[in-house]
Amino acid sequence: MTLDLIARRNALRFPHKPAIVFGERSQTWLELDGRVDRVANALRACGFARGEFVAILLSNCPEFIELYLGIARAGLVALPLxxxxxxxxxxxxxxxxxxxxxxxxxxxxxxxxxxxxLLPGLQQPWMVGGGTLAGAKRYEQAVQDAAAGPLDSPAGEDDTFAVFFTSGTTGLPKGAMVSHRNLEANAFNQFVADGSRGDDINLVSTPLYHMGAVFMGVTYMMLGCTQVIIERFEPAAWLTAVRRHRVTVALLVPTMINAAVNHADLAVSPLSSLRLVFYGGGPMPPAVLQRALDRLRCGFTQGYGLTETLEATFLVAADHVPDGSAQQQKRLASAGREAVGAEVRVVGADGRDVATGEVGEVLVRSHSVISGYWGMPDETAKALRDGWFHTGDLGYLDDERYLFLVDRLKDMVVSGGVNIYTKEVESVLYDHPAILEAAVVGLPDDEWGEVVTAAVVLRPGMSASTGELIEHCRRSLASYKKPRAVVFLDELPKNPSGKILKRELRRLLGSGAGVAWRGVA
Structure with a gap:
C-alpha cells in the first residue's frame, strides 16, 4: 500500500479518535484524512507530474504529517530538509x-x-504560519481553496515516498530514496519487537525531517495510535508531555535519554504511563542505559539501522535485564538480533563472512533497504552489492547472533598500526561519575599516525582532572587504548537528532577554534 492510506483506513476505523495532538490543537483521523485530500488536491492543481519533489522546511508540527501523507496521495515525493x-x-x-x-x-x-x-530558479514557496515572503502562497489558504473530494494516489508501493538526505556525520549528505514498501516492512518488524498496541500513544520529539521520527510515526499510525507532537526535544518539555498526554511509547536517541534521566524533574514525579522507550541513532553507553532502566522504569527496545536500511536488528524489552547473568548484562551493550524480516552478515575485507566473535563490516538485506541514492549511481553501486547494503559499521556476532557494534569504519582510530574502537573507550569514560557526555576521536600525530583523543562534558557541580580520567581508562583498558589527550568542553557538537557529530568534533579539536580547552594530557 501507499502510506497515505494510513489516514484513509483510520478515518474509516477510528473516525473520532485523535490522530494528532500538538499543544492545544487536536485532529481526529477523519479530520486528518480530509486535510490530506485537500493537500493532495492543492498539489495536483499546481500541475506537478508524478514523482516530482516537494521540499519541506518545517519544525515539528501537524502540517508536517499532513504534507507527508498529502504529497504521497498526490503521487509526488517528499524532500524533508x-x-x-x-x-x-x-x-x-x-x-x-x-x-x-x-x-x-x-x-x-x-x-x-x-x-x-542562491537558487534563482526556485519556485515561490508555500508558507506555514505567519511571516512574510514576497510572492509566497499561504499553506492554509492553499488547503482551504483546494477541492475536498477524496482521491487515490497514482503511486505504487515500490515508488519513492521520500528522499532523506543523510546527516553527513562522516561526509557529504546523500539522498536515500525510501519507498512506501520500505517503511511498511519496517513497521511490521517493529510491531513484533515493540509489542505495539492499538491504544499506544506515541510522542514525537525527534525532528520529523529525520527517518527516526518518520518510521516511529508510520509504525504507530498504522495501528491507529495517537501522535503527540512537540516542536523539538527539551528534557523538561518531554517529561511534561509524557505526563500530560499519558504517553505510552517514545523514540529517543541516547543523548536525549541521558538528558531526560539526569533532569531534576524526573525525581519529583515518575512517568507512570510510559510503557516503552525505543532508542537508537548512536551508541548507548552501558552506564547511561543502566541509569535509564533504574529511573524511567519502563520497557526499552533498541533498534539498529541506518536511514538506508531502517531497523535491521532489535534488542527487545526482554533482553533488558539490568540485574541478570553476566551474559545478559554483556548483551545490554549489543544491538540485539536480526529483525523478523531482515538478514545480517559480518564480513572481512575479502567480502567473506568472518568467524563468530570476529570484527568485520556489517551488511544488511531486507525489504526495508532502500533502492539507492538519488542521482548518485556510483554511491549506490558502492553501498549496494549483490542485494546487500554495506553499512560502514564495524561489529561482530556472538554465538546466538547478537550483534555488537564496535565503531564506524571512518571513526576507528589507527594508532601505531593498531585498531582502536572508540565506542569501547567511550563506554569506560561514561562509567566515571563526573562524566555527563563523552566522545572519542583520532587526531593526526607524526609519531603514531593518530592518537586517541577524548572530549568530555562534566556533570554540573562535578570535577575531574585529565590525569584522573586517563587513569580511570587505564584501569579498564589496555594501555594503548587509553586517551592520550582529554579536552573538557561545555557541550559536544550534535545534529538536531542528538547524534554526536564526530566529523565536526575532529574539525574543532584540530583547529582549536571556538573550543573551551580546559585541559590536555
Whole structure:
C-alpha cells in the first residue's frame, strides 16, 4: 500500500479518535484524512507530474504529517530538509534534487530569502504560519481553496515516498530514496519487537525531517495510535508531555535519554504511563542505559539501522535485564538480533563472512533497504552489492547472533598500526561519575599516525582532572587504548537528532577554534 492510506483506513476505523495532538490543537483521523485530500488536491492543481519533489522546511508540527501523507496521495515525493543546515548547504541539496515546490515555516523566512538568492530558479514557496515572503502562497489558504473530494494516489508501493538526505556525520549528505514498501516492512518488524498496541500513544520529539521520527510515526499510525507532537526535544518539555498526554511509547536517541534521566524533574514525579522507550541513532553507553532502566522504569527496545536500511536488528524489552547473568548484562551493550524480516552478515575485507566473535563490516538485506541514492549511481553501486547494503559499521556476532557494534569504519582510530574502537573507550569514560557526555576521536600525530583523543562534558557541580580520567581508562583498558589527550568542553557538537557529530568534533579539536580547552594530557 501507499502510506497515505494510513489516514484513509483510520478515518474509516477510528473516525473520532485523535490522530494528532500538538499543544492545544487536536485532529481526529477523519479530520486528518480530509486535510490530506485537500493537500493532495492543492498539489495536483499546481500541475506537478508524478514523482516530482516537494521540499519541506518545517519544525515539528501537524502540517508536517499532513504534507507527508498529502504529497504521497498526490503521487509526488517528499524532500524533508534539515533546518539546522546553512542556506548554502540547503542550496546544495535543493540544487541536486530540484524540487517543484518548497514548503517553509515562518521561522525560516530568512533562510528562504537566502535560498531565493542562491537558487534563482526556485519556485515561490508555500508558507506555514505567519511571516512574510514576497510572492509566497499561504499553506492554509492553499488547503482551504483546494477541492475536498477524496482521491487515490497514482503511486505504487515500490515508488519513492521520500528522499532523506543523510546527516553527513562522516561526509557529504546523500539522498536515500525510501519507498512506501520500505517503511511498511519496517513497521511490521517493529510491531513484533515493540509489542505495539492499538491504544499506544506515541510522542514525537525527534525532528520529523529525520527517518527516526518518520518510521516511529508510520509504525504507530498504522495501528491507529495517537501522535503527540512537540516542536523539538527539551528534557523538561518531554517529561511534561509524557505526563500530560499519558504517553505510552517514545523514540529517543541516547543523548536525549541521558538528558531526560539526569533532569531534576524526573525525581519529583515518575512517568507512570510510559510503557516503552525505543532508542537508537548512536551508541548507548552501558552506564547511561543502566541509569535509564533504574529511573524511567519502563520497557526499552533498541533498534539498529541506518536511514538506508531502517531497523535491521532489535534488542527487545526482554533482553533488558539490568540485574541478570553476566551474559545478559554483556548483551545490554549489543544491538540485539536480526529483525523478523531482515538478514545480517559480518564480513572481512575479502567480502567473506568472518568467524563468530570476529570484527568485520556489517551488511544488511531486507525489504526495508532502500533502492539507492538519488542521482548518485556510483554511491549506490558502492553501498549496494549483490542485494546487500554495506553499512560502514564495524561489529561482530556472538554465538546466538547478537550483534555488537564496535565503531564506524571512518571513526576507528589507527594508532601505531593498531585498531582502536572508540565506542569501547567511550563506554569506560561514561562509567566515571563526573562524566555527563563523552566522545572519542583520532587526531593526526607524526609519531603514531593518530592518537586517541577524548572530549568530555562534566556533570554540573562535578570535577575531574585529565590525569584522573586517563587513569580511570587505564584501569579498564589496555594501555594503548587509553586517551592520550582529554579536552573538557561545555557541550559536544550534535545534529538536531542528538547524534554526536564526530566529523565536526575532529574539525574543532584540530583547529582549536571556538573550543573551551580546559585541559590536555
Amino acid at each position: 534539515n533546518y539546522r543546515l546553512t542556506p548554502a548547504e540547503l542550496a546544495q541539496i535543493l540544487g541536486h534534487a530540484r524540487p517543484s515546490l518548497l514548503v517553509v515555516g515562518a521561522e525560516f523566512v530568512d533562510t528562504a530569502r537566502e535560498l531565493e538568492t
